[in-house]
Amino acid sequence: MAADDSTALREPSARETELLDAAYAYVLEQGLSDLSLRPLAGAIGSSPRVLLFLFGSKDGLIRRLLARAREDELAWLQQYDARALDLPDTVRHLWEWLAAPEHDRLLRLWVEAYGRSLVDPAGPWAEFAAATVEDWLRLLGRSGDADPGRRTLALATLRGALLDLLATGERSRTTSAVTLLATLLEEG
Structure with missing residues (x-):
């Protein structure tokens, strides 16, 4: 397991969940291909340092965002x-x-x-x-x-x-x- 996958082993904090939800809304509008932490952080009321602390790395954040998108798709499929x-x-x-x-x-x-x-x-x-x-x-x-x-x-x-x-x-x-x-x- 990669170092930035460690967040998958624990329950996310309320702030982490809040920022993930905000980041997800942001990438639904902006896409992921040119994702940069500084503009993302500014748009969601955080800082790049906080995002790196919570998600381990930019790749860790992208993995979580992709997992979230897949969860949305699977939630529909399950119903x-x-x-x-x-x-x-x-x-x-x-x-x-x-x-x-x-x-x-x-x-x-x-x-x-x-x-x-x-x-x-x-x-x-x-x-x-x-x-x-x-x-x-x-x-x-x-x-x-x-x-x-x-x-x-x-x-x-x-x-x-x-x-x-x-x-x-x-x-x-x-x-x-x-x-x-x-x-x-x-x-x-």
Whole structure:
């Protein structure tokens, strides 16, 4: 375990939780790629020294922010019961959540972390992409569809449509593509 992972072994203080929540709100607006402790600290009413004390390092803070984003995603997934839906209906339901404008900031952060995980696998992003693929494949598997190829096709289409939606804002077109996939999955 890295030195700056020690914060995961203890219960966070109220101040640490408060600053993490504020930092999370900040990165949802600003992103993580150009994160600098001084502007972050100023924006959330802290100092770089306090952030380093509480989170161990900038990488430690990024790990905690990524964990927080994943917690938000998983909280939604846990309340969603895919077992009652077949794979096509699961795809439709997931897309409804992914395409909702109120999730854009979280999903942009997810895309940023996913991409960084692929190009910087040793950094604080390590394994983020692989972990989220497993999360979504597990959810799609709860639909009862035993074919890993069909679940992977569903995930790849959802992820591609999401990237396209975030890039273009074209909800109607991307929703049509996901709806077509769901229809094709129903047919065979």
